[in-house]
Amino acid sequence: MDLHLNTTHMWALVIGLVIGLAFFLLALRAYWSVSREFRRYKKMLGDKMELEHRQLNELSKEREKFLKENENLRLQVARLNDRTDNKVQREMEIYARAEKQMNISAPGFAPAWEIAKSQALTQLETEERGNSFPQRMFRKLVGGNATALPAEAAATATAKNGHAQSYDQQDS
Structure with missing residues (x-):
């Protein structure tokens, strides 16, 4: 067996190496391009x-x-x-709302008066806590927390209103 390389074999080897080197350079260029783009994305992120x-x-x-x-x-x-003047004004507002409700629902009927008065009181309390209809709509449009008062402040307000309610019941 004679292993002599002739010119045909040499040219085939050189052409193969050149093509391989060209593919290697193209792959290296693509790798650098991708790594450059990756660094750019990483910086942007x-x-x-x-x-x-x-x-x-x-x-x-x-x-x-x-x-x-x-x-x-x-x-x-x-x-x-x-403040006492504000308490009186608040109580007058409750009575005005209750009277309006009474005139609508059942004029001359005492239990309906008490129900209307308690409804007016709860309505006023919800408005004071920030749960009135315009405020709810504003929160839906803008976003935000559902209640304006923390739980402990709401409990304090309820306790105060409970005392105010007992005074109302004593007057009746």
Whole structure:
């Protein structure tokens, strides 16, 4: 067996190496292109996450500010409701609403008067807690928490209103 390489074999080897080298260079170029694009996407994602983090921090700070402002306003409303002239005005509002309901439903009927008075009281309490119809619609459009009062403040308000109701029942 004679293993002599002739020129045909040499040319085939050189052409094969050149074609292989060309494919290798094309693959290397594609790899660099993909890795460059991957680095660019990674940087864009990092920038996007940083911007979203800043926005989330700003929103949470704004939310905390609004929660504090809401609590201050709630305390101010409670303080103003505790004044005697405001209590009388609130009671007059309850009676006016109850009277209106009585005239609509059953004039001259005492149990209906009590029911209407209690309905007016609960309606006024829900408005004071922030559950009135315009506020609910505003929350649906803008978003936000379902109640304006925390649970413990609502319990305190209910306890205060319970005492006010017992005074009303003593007057009757």
